[in-house]
Amino acid sequence: MSTPTSPGRPAVPASSPAPYAAPRAATSVPTGRLGIWWFLASEVVIFGGLVTIYVLFRLRHPEWGKLAAHTMTVAGAVNTLVLLTSSLTMVLAHESVERGNLRLASQAMLQSVFAGGVFLVIKAFEYTHEIVQGFTPVAGLFWSFYFAMTGLHALHVLGGLVAILAVRRAVQRGENPHRVEYVGIYWHFVDVVWIFLFPLLYLASRG
Amino acid sequence: MTAAPATSVPAGPAHRIPYVTLWFILVGALAVSLLLAVFEHTRLAAALIFAIAIAKAAIVAMYYMHLRFEPRYVIVVILAALACLFILFSGLLLDIVHVYGG
Known part of the structure; x- marks a missing residue:
């Protein structure tokens, strides 16, 4: 007896081992990975929209360079290093899964979670420092952009940490190790967004 | 009828990518961006900083996210x-x- 199938998908006998990650017949991409890429496409429009609108307004407001001088460049640079490192440990977790070493993958994922936590602590410190000086989200359009863009990014970091921990818990039980790659792709995207936010809000604005 | 295992045994990494080497390149690019921001305040420096950001994003997307092999x-x-x-x-x-x- 075969398991029911959707159109275009070959029948899988019930006695056969389940595929590691079932590819879709039309695209040859595993369904979960394809879903992540579609989700990231929507995220590109969200973050890209914020970034492009900020750039348009920044070009009309050269005086924002003086406001950007109040951002904490050192904290932003450290956070960039932290996220790059968390991306490295996340991709090494994926590589460990591919080698069949789930224990090492679990450790590497925990390192990514730790780095993500460090990022959020530094971000909280930055926000506190800026708000105490009077630079709040309603202090002006530059600060509205700054808090909106970095705040939305921080929420994505927080969501990513929850997702990594959930996948890690399953991996520790030997379940669904292929999801390490999927959550990793999302985590790298969070890193890519920060790669653009850091120069936009901390570096180039000083020009 | 035997129970199907949840997953099959992986065959090893699909691609041999020097992740750590790429990390050093990314950190080096970050350092160059910081130096440009600190010592140069010209439009050319701003353009270079963004070009470096695009290159870093491309490296992460192509090799860490494996977009190059998709x-x-x-x-x-x-x-x-x-x-x-x-x-x-x-x-x-x-x-x-x-x-x-x-």
Whole structure:
């Protein structure tokens, strides 16, 4: 007896081992990975929209360079290093899964979670420092952009940490190790967004 | 009837990528961006900083996210999102120019 199938998908006998990650017949991409890429496409429009609108307004407001001088460049640079490192440990977790070493993958994922936590602590410190000086989200359009863009990014970091921990818990039980790659792709995207936010809000604005 | 295992045994890494070497390159690029921001305050420096950011993002996307090894279908999905972004940008550019002037 075969398991029911959707159109275009070959029948899988019930006695056969389940595929590691079932590819879709039309695209040859595993369904979960394809879903992540579609989700990231929507995220590109969200973050890209914020970034492009900020750039348009920044070009009309050269005086924002003086406001950007109040951002904490050192904290932003450290956070960039932290996220790059968390991306490295996340991709090494994926590589460990591919080698069949789930224990090492679990450790590497925990390192990514730790780095993500460090990022959020530094971000909280930055926000506190800026708000105490009077630079709040309603202090002006530059600060509205700054808090909106970095705040939305921080929420994505927080969501990513929850997702990594959930996948890690399953991996520790030997379940669904292929999801390490999927959550990793999302985590790298969070890193890519920060790669653009850091120069936009901390570096180039000083020009 | 025997129970099917949840997953099969992986066959090893699909691609041999020097992840740690790439990390050093990314950190080096970050250092160059910081030096440009601290010592140069010209438009050329700003353009170089953004070019470095694009290169870093490309490295992460192509090698950490394995976009380089994905089928063309995935790249089309991302390009479609960028096309939507371009349409959004173009529409808002006209609106902002109209409100603020050319």
